Amino acid sequence: MPESLPSAYDGSTLPGQSLDRLSSGEQVRLYVRRLIFDGVLRQGQRVPQDAIAQTLGVSRIPVREALIALEREGWTTTVPHRGAFVNALDEQSVRDHYELYGLFYGFGVRRAVERSGPELAGKLDPIQKKIAKAKDSGKLHELTLDFHRLVIDAANSPRLRTMLRQMTDIVPGNFFELVPGTDAVEREGTAAIVAAIERNYPEIAEREYASMLRKQGDLVVKLFRQRGMFDDEPAEQTTA
Numbered sequence: 001m002p003e004s005l006p007s008a009y010d011g012s013t014l015p016g017q018s019l020d021r022l023s024s025g026e027q028v029r030l031y032v033r034r035l036i037f038d039g040v041l042r043q044g045q046r047v048p049q050d051a052i053a054q055t056l057g058v059s060r061i062p063v064r065e066a067l068i069a070l071e072r073e074g075w076t077t078t079v080p081h082r083g084a085f086v087n088a089l090d091e092q093s094v095r096d097h098y099e100l101y102g103l104f105y106g107f108g109v110r111r112a113v114e115r116s117g118p119e120l121a122g123k124l125d126p127i128q129k130k131i132a133k134a135k136d137s138g139k140l141h142e143l144t145l146d147f148h149r150l151v152i153d154a155a156n157s158p159r160l161r162t163m164l165r166q167m168t169d170i171v172p173g174n175f176f177e178l179v180p181g182t183d184a185v186e187r188e189g190t191a192a193i194v195a196a197i198e199r200n201y202p203e204i205a206e207r208e209y210a211s212m213l214r215k216q217g218d219l220v221v222k223l224f225r226q227r228g229m230f231d232d233e234p235a236e237q238t239t240a
Helices: 024-037 049-056 060-073 091-116 119-133 137-155 158-165 182-198 202-226
Strands: 076-079 083-086
Touching: 024 049, 024 060, 049 060, 060 076, 060 083, 091 119, 091 137, 091 158, 091 182, 091 202, 119 137, 119 182, 137 158, 137 182, 182 202
Parallel strands: none
Antiparallel strands: 076 083
8 A cells, every 4th residue: 555644744845944945855855854853754654755756746766865865864764675764763862963063063163263353243243133133933043044154154164064064953944933942042042152252252152052052952852752752662664
């Protein structure tokens, strides 16, 4: 019997994303991650490749490309002659993800202050003020990306850019829309980071970045636990 997706997932859009601007493989990758996030696909379940291809209007080739990427990122495991199955998520892995983000961005802001000095705060401060006032989650998401991008640009570290490109967000779509409480953490954290840069304290800015991302990780863990995404018993892998 052909595998299918619930009727609620017969569209191809994700909150905060414009899939038309992405490659077919990237569309599929984001779509499958959202299915996992929303509990449509749970740990141990087989990824219905034909149904996804039909839903998104793509061939099997970008689906296979997406599954290769998803396996590399740890979301799925491909079993020869059986298909791709959703991996179990564990709390420590999620926490480690945000700890690593904190280390990378903390390193970035320290390098940025060392290389740009306190004047970096003059570039970040207007963005942070907009972050503090932003009410719309979409606008907050854009401003936050601008803030982090400016820090990494100022760090002027090609190696850091390479490392960050290899990391993918655990939460698909608009982070602030999907994870309650993260907007307040972002506002408080970015304000503390700018204040440390103004005083020319790179070590404090580094700690504030790590603290902000650790707190966001705590909220993601809380959300995932509420959604039952850390189930102890994975669903049975079947070949039907």
